[in-house]
Amino acid sequence: MAYKDEQLSEEKVFKDPVHRYIHVKDRVIWDLIATPEFQRLRRIKQLGTTNLTFHGAEHSRFNHSLGVYEIVRRIIYNFRDRPHWNEEKRLLSLCAALLHDLGHGPFSHSFEKVFKLDHEQFTQDIILGDTYIHDILERVAPGFSQDVADVIAKTYSDQLVVSLISSQIDADRMDYLQRDAYFTGVSYGHFDMERILRVMRPIEDQVVIKATGMHAVEDYIMSRYQMYWQVYFHPVTRSAEVILSKIFKRVRHLYDIGYTFKVAPTHFMSFFKGKADLDAYLKLDEAIVYYYFQVWQDEDDAILSDLCERFMNRRLFKYIEFNPNKQMEAWMELHALFRETGIDPDYYLVVDSSSDLPYDFYRPGEEEERLPIHLLMPTGDLKELSRQSDIVESISGKKRTDHKLYFPMDMLDQADHSETLLRIKNILNGQGAVTDAE
Amino acid sequence: MLSNHVKLMQFFSDIKVVAGRKKLQKMIYILQACGVPFEEKFAFHKFGPYSEELSLRMEELCNLGFITEDKMEKSNYVQYQYTMTSDGVAFLEQFPLDMPDLHPYVELLQGKSSRFLELVATMLYFQDLSRHEVQQKVHIVKPKQKYNDKEFAEAWSLIDKLVQ
Known part of the structure; x- marks a missing residue:
């Protein structure tokens, strides 16, 4: 039997707190999970520093990757006899789902920003380079590793396969929302995934949602919105x-x-x-x-x-709300005063903006900015979600940006009470309530 | 400190108006691919390189009152038009940033359609491939756009001018 078709003699299952069980029958998937490159993901937390806020958030990229694989496995199972779905893409989809986050490093976001790196490029390099992962994928078929890399890079010819892992309603988001909610312990992030999986339909080059499933998708969009403000940001x-x-x-x-x-x-x-x-x-x-x-x-x-x-x-640093338009002069004065007191503002006076931690809110995709979620209407027409759902429309138009000014209050408290320090405190207190990062 | 916001405003102070979110996305990507130090992270999407970071940063600039976003109703779709405000101009004056002169680039990109900019951005996304492979790849990832030889020739000509 060809390696790509090899099945394990007995199905393996991973006990999972989100999906209950993760099922593996394909030899290729089992072998990929066993590689050092994939096992490394056990040592990378999914949410980086979030465990300093929500102590339960210790789950890893390994957990999440298995979760995305499981969701794609279930979607494909539902798709198996449907038009537009090519069953020959099954293993490719599963491999891409499993490996989509392979290039993440420790504390990816900050690390990549400072060292000008890109975890997505590392994902490509691991899949295509001299690695165990690459060897396994090439055993499936020559060029198979390139196909997997292309699906993850979203440049694969069959965009239906791409959309399973990367679209505005995909296995990646559905897993991390539920998993992050579970491990942080928050009550947001829950939605009826089983319902969504049942109403997903493959149509040409995208996955769409049967109109009758609109309310389940509204819940999913609402979860994304709440998780952003309550957890991610x-x-x-x-x-x-x-x-x-x-x-x-x-x-x-x-x-x-x-x-x-x-x-x-x-x-x-x-x-x-x-x-x-x-x-x-x-x-x-x-x-x-x-x-x-x-x-x-x-x-x-x-x-x-x-x-x-x-x-x-x-x-941690404390913070105040900050409006760069109205408080720019205060910020510039603070910058100079910090320097005067010997506290380096380049390290200890930091404006952090929502775009410093981008999160993909639902975007209706006007003017083909990006592909929206489409509802499949009873007539066979496709309608963009926010055109049909008042809830989604109202969330899509919400203001979702903010800026905060971070600084070490304890350092200021410990310093001598010179005039400069008093001026700093006056400015900070005058800009709004100073909030503990507790 | 907000230097990425300032870079975008520098772009707006030069181009004055951008009509369309897609156009803005592709213009910034093209400039970045040509070495202009925009730091927004782009990934490939159905309509070519797209940056969520850029979308959010534009929202921030609009919410801060530095850029205005006007919704223009077209025949069968909505288009967003962006222009810098007087507050934006004042902010930019407080924050001079060492940026390359964007004007020659802007002149080349201004007036191009979003379809064409999508083609150019997509070609630049695959710039590590040979020219022949780039065109093949564009046909693979954008079969519905049906770009023709004339458009490819125009796009190559623009890319040559941009990277000069």
């Missing part, structure tokens, strides 16, 4: 992200100026040099990063040491 998590970014920024700066570290940051060298190779990337997981944060607390550089201590011990 939580100000405390943002405070931790701000500190994390500044640690990476500081350590890079120290390397650039020839600072001698007490413990050489060996694992970061290729990133400092701007020549990140795949081996170095694959070796970097959260355990390694935490190790460095631990030892950097003892560095002579006061900023690096302080930031690491803050991150490790959750001594």
Whole structure:
């Protein structure tokens, strides 16, 4: 029997808190899960720093990847006899679902911003490079790894396959919303996925939703909206992200100026040099990063040491709401005053905007900006979701941006009560309530 | 500090008006592909390179009152038109940023249709491939657009001018 058709003698199941069971029968899938590159995802948290806000959020990219695979497996099962669906794309879809987040690194968002990296490029590199994953995919068929990479990059010819994993209602989002809600313990993020799976229909190059399932999709859109404000964009998590970014920024700066570290940051060298190779990337997981944060607390550089201590011990920055249009002069004055008191504003006075942590809200896709969710009407016509649903229309038009100014209040409190410090506090208090990042 | 917002406003101070969200997305992607240091992250979508970061940043600029978004009703669709406000101009004056001169690029892109900009952006997305492979790839990922040889020739000509 060809490798691509090989089935395990007995179906394997992973017990999962979100989907109850994740079923694996294909030998290829089982082999992919066993590779070091995929096992590495156990050591990368799905939500990065969110566990500093919601202590349960310790779940990994491994959990999520299996979850996305399981949802796609169920969708495909429902599609198997439907027109437009090509059953020959089954294994390709499953592999792409399983591997879609393979290139994520530790604390991806901040790490990528500082070191100008792209986890999606690393996903491509792992699938197409000299890796166990690549070997397994090429055993399926020569060129199969390229097909999987193309599906994940959304440049594959069959856009129906792409849309299972990447569209405005896809397996990726359906898994992370439910999984993140479960592990954070919030009561948002729940929707009737079984119903949505039952009303999904393959139509040419996209997955659409039978109009009778509109209310289940409304719930899904509402979940996305609530999870964004309550979990993903939580100000405390943002405070931790701000500190994390500044640690990476500081350590890079120290390397650039020839600072001698007490413990050489060996694992970061290729990133400092701007020549990140795949081996170095694959070796970097959260355990390694935490190790460095631990030892950097003892560095002579006061900023690096302080930031690491803050991150490790959750001594986060406080914040005020900030409007760059109305408070720009105050911000510029603060910047100068911080410098005057010896607190480096480049590290300790940070404006964080919603676009610094982009999250894909539902967009109706006017002017072909991006493909919207389409409802399949009884007449056979397709209608964009927000044109049919008042709830979705009202959410789509909501203001969803904000800006916050983060700073270390404890540092200000500990400093001498000079005139400068009093002025700083007056400005901060005058801009709105100072909020604890607790 | 808001430097990515300032970069976008610098673009608006040059182009004055952008009619259409899709057009804006493709213009910023094309400029980024030509080395202009916009930092928005783009991914490939059904209609070519798209950045959620850019969409959100534009919302921020509109909510801050630096850019206005006007909804224009067209025959069978809605188009959004973006222009910089006086508050935006004042903000930009406070934040001079070291950016390459965008004017030569803007001149080349202004007046092009969103369909054409989608083609150019998509071709640049696959710029690591040979020219022949790029065209093949465009036909694969955009079969419904049915781009013809004349459009490809125009797109190559524009790309050559942009990367000069």
